[in-house]
Amino acid sequence: MAISDxxxxxxxxxxxxxxxxxxxxxxxxxxxxxxxVYETYGTLNADHSNAVLICHALSGNHHAAxxxxxxxxxxxxxxxxxxxxxxxxxxxxxxxxxANLGSYAGxxxxxxxxxxxxxxxxxxxxxxxxxxxxxxxxxxxxxxEIDQWAAVIGGxxxxxxxxxxxxxxxxxxxxxxxxxxxxxxxxxNIAFNEIARQAIVTDPEFHGGRYYEHDxxxxxxxxxxxxxxxxxxxxxxxxxxxxxxxxxxxxxxxxFDVEFQVxxxxxxxxxxxxxxxxxxxxxxxxKALDYFDPANTAGGDLxxxxxxATARFLVVSFTSDWRxxxxxxxxxxxxxxxxxxxxxxxxxxxDLGHDDFLLTLPNYVNTLRAYLDRVVxxxxx
Amino acid sequence: MSNALDxxxxxxxxxxxLIAEWITPNARILDLGCGDGAxxxxxxxxxxxxxxxxxxxxxxxxxxxxxGVNVLQLDxxxxxxxxxxxxxxxxxxxxxxxxxxxxxxLIEEMLRIGRxxxxxxxxxxxxxxRLSLGLRGLMPISGTLPNRWYxxxxxxxxxxxxxxALCQDKQVEIVxxxxxNHARRSSTAIRTLPxxxxxxxxxxxxxxxx
Numbered sequence: 001m002a003i004s005d006x007x008x009x010x011x012x013x014x015x016x017x018x019x020x021x022x023x024x025x026x027x028x029x030x031x032x033x034x035x036x037v038y039e040t041y042g043t044l045n046a047d048h049s050n051a052v053l054i055c056h057a058l059s060g061n062h063h064a065a066x067x068x069x070x071x072x073x074x075x076x077x078x079x080x081x082x083x084x085x086x087x088x089x090x091x092x093x094x095x096x097x098x099a100n101l102g103s104y105a106g107x108x109x110x111x112x113x114x115x116x117x118x119x120x121x122x123x124x125x126x127x128x129x130x131x132x133x134x135x136x137x138x139x140x141x142x143x144x145e146i147d148q149w150a151a152v153i154g155g156x157x158x159x160x161x162x163x164x165x166x167x168x169x170x171x172x173x174x175x176x177x178x179x180x181x182x183x184x185x186x187x188x189n190i191a192f193n194e195i196a197r198q199a200i201v202t203d204p205e206f207h208g209g210r211y212y213e214h215d216x217x218x219x220x221x222x223x224x225x226x227x228x229x230x231x232x233x234x235x236x237x238x239x240x241x242x243x244x245x246x247x248x249x250x251x252x253x254x255x256f257d258v259e260f261q262v263x264x265x266x267x268x269x270x271x272x273x274x275x276x277x278x279x280x281x282x283x284x285x286x287k288a289l290d291y292f293d294p295a296n297t298a299g300g301d302l303x304x305x306x307x308x309a310t311a312r313f314l315v316v317s318f319t320s321d322w323r324x325x326x327x328x329x330x331x332x333x334x335x336x337x338x339x340x341x342x343x344x345x346x347x348x349x350x351d352l353g354h355d356d357f358l359l360t361l362p363n364y365v366n367t368l369r370a371y372l373d374r375v376v377x378x379x380x381x
Numbered sequence: 382m383s384n385a386l387d388x389x390x391x392x393x394x395x396x397x398x399l400i401a402e403w404i405t406p407n408a409r410i411l412d413l414g415c416g417d418g419a420x421x422x423x424x425x426x427x428x429x430x431x432x433x434x435x436x437x438x439x440x441x442x443x444x445x446x447x448x449g450v451n452v453l454q455l456d457x458x459x460x461x462x463x464x465x466x467x468x469x470x471x472x473x474x475x476x477x478x479x480x481x482x483x484x485x486x487l488i489e490e491m492l493r494i495g496r497x498x499x500x501x502x503x504x505x506x507x508x509x510x511r512l513s514l515g516l517r518g519l520m521p522i523s524g525t526l527p528n529r530w531y532x533x534x535x536x537x538x539x540x541x542x543x544x545x546a547l548c549q550d551k552q553v554e555i556v557x558x559x560x561x562n563h564a565r566r567s568s569t570a571i572r573t574l575p576x577x578x579x580x581x582x583x584x585x586x587x588x589x590x591x
Contacts, residue, residue, distance in 0.1 A: 330455075333453060334463040337453075337463070337464070338465060338468075342431075342451055343451060343453070344442075344445070344446055344450075344451050344452050344453065345452070345453040345454055345455070346439070346442050346446075346454050347454045347455075349439070363442075363443070366443050367439075367442060370443050370446040370447040371446050374446070374447070374449055
């Protein structure tokens with residue numbers, strides 16, 4: 001199976017960083033004691049100059065590549081792009097991917113128990129921001145004794161973290177690779193998020209976020225949220241190509257069960273998501289997305305917000321992405337140019353939509369590869 | 382005999398080598414239709430230049446990235462409104478002005494964005510195209526104009542005189558002009574009769590004082 005593939009990082013094991021000190025959060029409340037779960041692939045070189053940080057998106061986690069056991073049906077979420085000889089080449093880079101605070105996947109989040117009360121945080125978990133995530137990732141950087149990331153890379157919400165890194169810790173990264181992202185959400189983006197949140201909080205099993213204590217999960221709400229999300233991850237064209245108006249039974253039944261293949265697909269995606277994801281995490285991740293707006297603290301001017309950045313940027317967008325279309329990437333690029341920063345921009349012709357950032361379109365892979373070759377060359381790794 | 386080609390760096394296309402001669406050290410450059418980024422890479426190495434290339438072709442974008450040149454995959458035809466007034470020392474467009482839908486508007490934009498602009502184009506007033514069209518009645522094909530009428534990207538070919546008339550109309554200051562033959566060399570004859578004997582024209586332009 002794929003685990004024996006020479007381009008796979010193979011079996012991997014998550015590790016946990018226990019942070020004993022309290023970390024200030026943007027909401028004003030500090031977070032006392034927390035865990036960050038992360039994975040690493042590849043080898044850190046002698047001068048620690050080949051470390052790359054991967055920032056995950058809304059539904060991601062620390063498991064970006066490889067397998068946890070030989071029985072795993074699927075590898076990590078970005079396995080197509082991370083591994084020996086792959087786009088992000090683990091033969092050359094030491095790749096670090098943490099699960100963000102508020103996560104469902106081991107890093108301290110709403111399902112974790114408060115160290116003082118022993119109760120699940122639930123909705124008492126602070127509303128964390130992209131800035132908070134980056135602050136916690138910087139603690140991980142120090143713990144791993146990495147003076148400076150060779151590159152910080154992320155797609156979608158991950159790309160927002162990359163921008164935040166470049167602004168908040170300019171000396172701590174040499175390259176910022178921002179993929180399929182926007183400098184802030186549009187009203188339409190926020191509207192989709194709000195419907196997802198309403199689906200969750202109005203589920204009778206939600207119990208104000210304390211569903212853990214009732215031994216239930218707001219399945220229907222989380223499933224609806226995910227189904228909605230999936231519509232925004234695919235282009236109209238991709239859905240047409242993938243499902244068209246194909247009927248599962250070959251004919252209409254004049255009823256309300258699953259009839260069209262696209263309905264079946266969405267229900268499957270929604271149902272399988274519920275089994276692995278936490279509803280409170282979904283609320284937190286969508287809030288972090290909504291709040292992200294680095295220009296806000298710079299008088300509304302994104303170029304001013306980027307002023308402290310010293311990293312070189314690579315910005316990538318996909319033509320069929322309607323969640324964060326190329327026009328949104330142009331906003332980032334224009335601001336970087338206005339701020340006089342080093343930036344390259346690739347607008348990759350694509351069909352699938354937002355999800356293309358997880359896949360391996362040749363122009364995408366070759367652009368990243370060419371860029372990362374330069375990163376290697378200048379680091380002398 | 383001294384000419385620009387004596388200083389040509391290995392591998393740099395002839396017309397780009399001529400442009401490079403005009404670039405002052407430490408200049409900030411916007412190269413429209415930058416191709417594989419050869420000019421910018423050369424200027425970064427030899428003139429400590431900085432800036433960006435624009436190109437829409439994905440292979441060119443990858444080549445630029447590989448060469449360590451900042452490249453933006455944007456369509457020049459979609460407008461350059463995002464670039465601020467006077468934000469570059471040089472805005473360059475080599476061998477592509479004749480492919481643009483509205484060269485006059487583009488030149489206006491270049492002059493707005495750059496302190497100086499450099500454009501190069503094939504001179505349709507050269508005696509060979511004149512001969513082809515005037516005597517043989519055929520659209521000219523040559524080393525500088527290799528395409529046939531139906532597959533050429535050139536939709537706005539002009540002559541040296543046409544171009545200078547446009548500059549005059551628009552009160553554009555011609556800082557420098559260099560007209561060369563197909564081997565990118567100049568001569569006393571070309572300098573005397575540029576519109577008849579020159580095949581490629583290079584201009585350095587500035588917004589005229591109005």
